[in-house]
Amino acid sequence: MPKPPLHGSATEPTVRRRWRLGASIVLVTLTLAGAFVWWRTPSAPPVPVHTISYGRAIEQAHNGKPGAARVLYQQFARTDLTDTRRARLLLELSNYPSPQALKFAGVALHIDGPLTRQAAIDAIVKLVSGSQCSVLLGPLLSDSEPTTRFSAAKAMLGLTPDDVGLYFSTLEQVVEEYKTVLSTQSPTTSQDQLQLAKLYLHTGDKEKAAAALEQALALEPNNLQAALAQINLLDKQGQIDKSRQLFGQLLERNPTSALLQHALGMWLLSRGQSEYALLGLAKSLELEPDNNAYRYDLAVALHGLEQQEAAQKQLEEILQRQPANRAARVLLIHYWQESGQLQKVQILLAELEQQNPDDPALQQGL
Secondary structure, three states: OOOOOOOOOOHHHHHHHHHHHHHHHHHHHHHHHHHHHHHHOOOOOOOOOOOOOHHHHHHHHHOOOOOHHHHHHHHOOOOOOOHHHHHHHHHHHOOOOOHHHHHHHHHHOOOOOHHHHHHHHHHHHHHOOHHHHHHHHHHHHHOOOHHHHHHHHHHHOOOOHHHHHHHHHHHHHHHHHHHHHHHHOOOOOHHHHHHHHHHHHHOOOHHHHHHHHHHHHHHOOOOHHHHHHHHHHHHHOOOHHHHHHHHHHHHHHOOOOHHHHHHHHHHHHOOOOHHHHHHHHHHHHHHOOOOHHHHHHHHHHHHHOOOHHHHHHHHHHHHHHOOOOHHHHHHHHHHHHHOOOHHHHHHHHHHHHHHOOOOHHHHOOO
16 A cells, blocks of 8 residues: 655655746746737827026016916026026016915025015015015014115015014114114215105104205205105195195106106095096106006006096006006906906906916915
């Protein structure tokens, strides 16, 4: 009677060899099949990297073309930008607000280069307001560079004490420092004296502000900005008749000044004389038809007088001349919503989304 095979006999290696051979055949078959499938399936092409030149990005952003925000943002990633070029990017940034845009401007505040820093300050003032502006610019009040401290202070002068918040005492210190620098140096330019007057007005010293404006006009008698600041100061002092008389004298000497005509219109608006104000605002635009800021103010004044169609036409004209003008676009959307022209609203919103899909107006469901 045959004995059963013992553990470790010759039969087990034979079975194991057969199992390994079968597994190898299966593995080879699967490999060949996979190779065949790979050979028959076209490989996906690599994703192309589109590099937009600086000049093209600026042109696309300046003219409000589709994708403007995207190509503008891409430029900020470059490491070869000069101070001048980065400042130009920041100049365009205010028309394309978003959290990302604010981040770029915030980073630029701390990049070496006076043009970049000043442009970043200007961009932030346009992108945000109130306490948010203070949070971003406040740290610059402690910067080691005096010009940076002074630039931040100038940008924050229009904020309320509540908006300035924790930076209130630091702002006052920098204002005092700035006043000392301007008042102790020889008065060489009217612009410095005009700035000094603004600082005095901020601290409530109207007499010294008036003296600084007199000095500015002594240095440059035709400085219309200083003359207009003098008129505003007279208003603050309650000398309305004197300010009106000075306005008349300025207009008589400078009848073709668009700046004065615009200022007259705004001055009359602030006194509730809207119909007369329109004459000045319209005249300023006649003298300087390419000034979109004047055209915008005229549109607002027309709307205030319930001349909706005329106001809309002025804003449409701005967008024809400057499609990237976000302020005019958003205001026109509001005006068209009021008058029930919803189809036009949708067109403007679609264009805005093409320019900047992250625009807060779109995110808030304008």
